[in-house]
Amino acid sequence: DAGITQSPRHKVTETGTPVTLRCHQTENHRYMYWYRQDPGHGLRLIHYSYGVKDTDKGEVSDGYSVSRSKTEDFLLTLESATSSQTSVYFCAISQSTGQREQYFGPGTRLTVT
């Protein structure tokens, strides 16, 4: 398995509270991604990073921010969680955006009550 960990693995939080999810990789891959997965939908890209301090928005970025201060860590922050952000969040890594495959972390199940 690719060396990707996510923390926490499960979290329950209340509406309006800030939440930060962490993705950590030991593969030294340049690209890192945050997706959310909801029933009936494919994986949807929230944000991605193409290097330290280099990030860009994905398809569903509203309400989310990210930071990458080190190659190995990519943080996803929900500034003020809403019930619509209840989902499973996956981090993925890849060596490049060319033909390279993406490899996924174990996921974080987030419930916003």
Place this chain on the structure above:
Amino acid sequence: QKEVEQNSGPLSVPEGAIASLNCTYSDRGSQSFFWYRQYSGKSPELIMSIYSNGDKEDGRFTAQLNKASQYVSLLIRDSQPSDSATYLCAVRDSNYQLIWGAGTKLIIKP
């Protein structure tokens, strides 16, 4: 809106038979295509990638790509109960982003 379409299933296949999973995509500029397997409660796991028209075989798995018709398929030969999972099709679009299908649930009946 770039789309990747998959039949949600479930697709039920007897053990030992061939399972055929299909995926169509809308972006003609797509160049890279991937099949992932996802067990319930787990993360997606890459099983096949294909970049050129034709067939690519890896063990019991064969990926087929037809860019003219904009479809990609995955065949699983000698299906096993352990193949029961949701199979996700992903297509890299002309902006180098992966667009994902919603997945096909496959059930292998012993």
